[in-house]
Each structure stands twice: as C-alpha cells, then as structure tokens.
Amino acid sequence: MNTAAPQLVSRLRELCRGREPRIQLMEVCGTHTVAIFRTGLRGLLPPELRLVSGPGCPVCVTAQRHIDAAIELAARPGVILATYGDMLRVPGRRGSLERLRAEGATIHVVNSARTALDLAREHADRQVVFLGVGFETTAPATAATVLEADREGIKNFCVLMCHKLVVPAMRALLNAGDVPLDGFLAPGHVSVIIGAAAYAPIVAEHHRPVVIAGFEPDQILRGLVALVRQVCEARAAIENVYSAVVTDAGNCVALDLLAKVCVPADTAWRELGTIPQSGLELAPPYRRFDALERFGVQLGADENHPLCRCGEVITGKAEPADCPAFADACTPLSPIGPCMVSSEGTCAAWYKYNRAAVQTGRHG
C-alpha cells in the first residue's frame, strides 16, 4: 500500500512552522481520534499544531441518566435489552449493563437496530428495549426499524432514544468558547448522512473552517493540510476531501427517514449538560415506541464520579493525562468514565497507544 504520508507531513510542518500561538484543531469523531493514534500520526504532527479530541464518541457523550434508565429498564421482569456492545461497560450510578447481565438480566449485544427487532419477533412474550445510541450514522437505522415495527404492528418493541446530532454539539462548544478552536476535522461517516452543507452554520456563524476527511492516514493528513491552509489564509469554508463518498446534500433516504420518524429535541450530554435541539426523539405518531413512555420511566439526574474529567476531555478543555484518575484509578479494566470504556474514547486511545502514557502510567 503506497502512502503519501511523508510528503503530507512535510507539507503540514511547512504550513505550521513558526505559528504562534499554535493552531488548535478539533477532530470531532472518535474514529478519527483512534485512527490518529493507531496510525502513529499523532507523533508526526508539528509542535505548532494541537489536535483536540471532540465529543464524537457515542458512548462517551451518552449521559449517565440514559445509562441509568437503560439499567432500570433491563432490570424489569420480562424485558430484553438490546444494545450495541460498547455500551455494556459504561458505568451508571448503580453499576453497568455488563454487571447487570452477570446478575441475570437479559441483555443482548446486537449489531443493528434490525437485529433488536428480530429479537422482538422471536420473543413475543417479552418486551424488547433497544438502546438507541449514536449520531446520524446509527439514527437512520433506528428510525427505519421503528417504521418497520409500526408497519407490522409489533407491540413488544421500543427504543430508549439517546441519539445525538453532531452539528449542534459543535456549535455549543464554540458558543461556550472555553477552548480556542481554529477549525474542525469533520467525521467521514456522519457526513455521508448529513452532507457537507450541514456544516454551514459553523462557517457562517463562527467563521471556522470545516474539512471532511476519511479515516485512512493519508485522508486524515489531507484533511489537516486543508484545515491548516485555511487557518493560515484566515479563510473559513467547508472543504470536502472525502468527496468520493460524501456529497453536499448527504443521504436523502436516511435524512427523509429521520425527518419522518424523529424530531430534534433538547438532550443531555455527558458532562456537557443539555444542548438545545441536539438530540432526536420519536415524532408524535411513533411516540408509543418510546421506552421511557412505555414503561413510565423518568430520566434522573447525573451523578458523575467526582474524580472523572471526561466532560472536560470531550470538550477539549483537558487532556486525559490532566485527569487525576487517568491510568491510575481509571483504566480500561476498571473504567470510571466513559472515555475509558469505549474503544473510541479519547482516554482509552491515549492509554492504549500513547507511549508516554503507557510508560509512566500518567503523562501524555
């Protein structure tokens, strides 16, 4: 496999040389965070460029109240909880789904919403609750499944809606203004769905460049070069270096599905609080598939671990090594915060791939 990485790295170094203060770019998506570590790119970046990991790991941004609700539902008699695998180990107030499963609750790991619906078909005497987590990548599949359940009159299927939207979170970060960000590396797969044009508010309201890139090292580096070039030229535009798969308008079928089945709603993010219109809930005609409504469960308050600084990590305010628990009380084997649980979490990626962090157990 040929790579243009060395040339792209040189180009990046030339562009960044002497920049003061250093350029800060946010890679929004957890898949980018992991790819940047896994491919060793992080160590190749010029010192004048800092990459900040963003709130783009679905596990990491799911509020504790949603985990608690999932645990409460899974503990009810007759319920089968269906979830994506990486949600299993996220700690709620009273343990994790993994622990609940060991205690006898019926919790299935599924790879798609469709599989959860199949479970409902197979187990007509049980209620199947699907934990609907993820951004615009997984939300259309949840919507399609709800539509299918509605069409077939399946009554023992419902969804705990935790789906989130990427662009409102980016805007919230910029509005909060806690971390100076010069631009965003936008995630390839979310952009396939929402389209490049969806980032227009970031450019129009906040004058920050947005570059959409794929996940191969060369694609990431091309994205970073494009971003840094815009920053150097004081430009702010949407650039798409992943145009083979990402279009301007996005995936119309998926977007239509979302528009039909879901409505945007204020939702709570882990540590970030409630962000206006940043989540999805089921539209009134499909409300009866909402797990909270069906079981009369209320979302509680979040009581995050006092040591955990995941909230600051996913907003770029802190790096994992700044957290007193990192690699000490909080490790992948006994995670305190979600960023250490998910394979795409920033803390897990640091712990796993960063030589300095591994070596000293602490510092990045």
Added chain:
Amino acid sequence: MSMQTAGTGTQNRVVIAHGGGGELMGRLIRDHLLPPLRNERLAALTDSAVLPWSAGEVVFTTDSYVVTPLEFPGGNIGRLAVAGTVNDLAVMGATPLALSLGLILEEGLPLEVLDRVIATLAATAREAGVEIVTGDTKVIERRASAAPGGTPTEGLFINTAGVGRLRPGVRLGLERIEPGDAILVNGPIAEHGLAVMSVRNGIEFESSLRSDVAPLNGLVAALLDAGGDIKFLRDATRGGVAGVLADICDGRNLSLEIDEARVPLSATARHAAEMLGLDPLTVANEGKCVVVVAEQDAERTLRACRAHPLGRDAALIGRVVDTTPALVELMTRAGGRRVVQRPYGEELPRIC
C-alpha cells in the same frame, strides 16, 4: 427419557438418553463417533488408552472449545478442537501423538451437525497425523438457548487433551530471547477472529473471510528441521499477535519493534477490522504462530516457512531491541510509532 420419545420426532437430535450410558449412547458412539474417527485404540472402547512410550519427555496439554457459531467459514468447532490442541503441543517443540476427545452435547443438538463436526475433526486429526485415542460423551439439558431471550448456545462443547513427545535437542523458551532476534509470523493475521465475528454479527464482506484454523505441527517441524536457532514459538490465538508480543515483552522485559508494512494482512481483513473498529493485531488466529529466531538464522527460517503450504505468506515482521522501558512498538505505515498492547478482554465491535 424412553427410547420411544427418542424415536418420535427427536430421532435426528441429541436427547438426554444419549448420555445415559445405555443402548442409545452405545448407538451414538457406534454410529456417529467411531466410524469417522476410526482407529484401533478408540474402537477397543477401553476405559483408558494405552500408548507405547520410549525415552524422552512427554508434553501434555488440554484446551476447551466453546465457539459460537459451531460452524464458520473455513472450519468448525471440530477442526478447532484438533488444531488448537495440536498447535499447543507443536509450539512447545513437541511432536503430537494422541488426543482425547471430551464431548459435551446439549439436548436438542441436530445429529447432522454433530456428524459434520466429527467428520471435520477426524479429517483434521488425519491431516495432523494424530489419533483420537480416548473419549467421553455427556449430554446436558437444554439450557438458555431455549429460554426466551437467553444467551443463544449451540449445544456442543469439546475438550481435547493431547500428548506429544518433545523433540530431542529442542530448547524453546522466553528466557532464550535476546536483543537482535527476529520475529516471524507464518501468514496473514486476524482471519479467524474476523470470520467468526462477521458471522456472529451478520456482516458479509465483499470477498468472504475464512478462518485460518489449521494444525501447525507440520509447519513447526519444518521450521525446526531447517536448523536455525529458533528460540520461542507461540500460536497467536485469543489476544492475537499483539497478545504474544506482549507476553514476550513482559516475560523478558525486552522491547519489540514491529514494522506495520511487513505484517501480513489481507485487504479484506483490513477493511473488516476497520469496519468493526478492531486492531488486526489483537484479533484471534487459529493457524498462525509467532516465531522468535536468532538474527543470523532469520532468512533461513523464513525460507523454510515459505516452502510450507501454511507458511507461504510468512514474513519477518520485526525484531527484539534493547530499549527501556520495555514496550512493543509498531512503526506504522504512515511513518509514525505507537504502542501495541494486549487487548483488555472481549473486543467489542464499535457502534458506528
């Protein structure tokens, strides 16, 4: 359970009485197990097998197999049960001689599935040149698989123990590894784990992934016969190649440098791992071993490996170095470096 029950509608499935030590069990053994496994020692149906022995050291191992699904592209639990135990013997420098076969069948298991598994198991034993010399069969009640929402089980578990004779003059062990030694792997990695995971998750990849499950005793013998100073061998099963590299690093307190571009990996496996969010280095193999060989014998050992059908795509992927602290580092294709660690537990495919 009476014979009558077994004869009405459940004829083609395992029933509790199959494990009862009576006529039905005798039939199961006579009709479904002995013919494919055909060998004299087993056919004698004695309580234990009596094996001839000469001087030398015995190598003895055991392993249990609980894979879901029972059948996957490239193999099934039967092939796994022979190859896994044979490989555990082979990488110790032993010539595998005989295996035991403990079967735990779940009530309701289709006999045709059992037949397929045993046929493959027998064929794999022939391929490896080992005999199944003793065995045991138990039937357990149908468990959670039948209960609504229970964890699906497939109703067949296998334990195989194996004995082998240590090859004279072979000295293998972590303690022999030194800086400068070369690290070799005998072919494309991650294929077993990805094949099983793709079936489990209902994902199909453009060209289908197949498990690499294979007995490696022939390959290991060829490597040892080539005469190079081989210091350590381990099959890279659960935990993948990363797990073995971490064992070496921890066990010897030495660093390893791995060159990503040299690690054999098919394009399909690379895409599948990417899609599932997994690092191919941490994904299970069932027909791959990591070989540590003295630097001056690396090329010779590589040639011997490539001359064997199970080592055609072998590669020297890195070396042992004397840097502190002891870490496994991957020199990436992009020109960077990063740490390789053993996976923490079950590798979970990511959400999106």
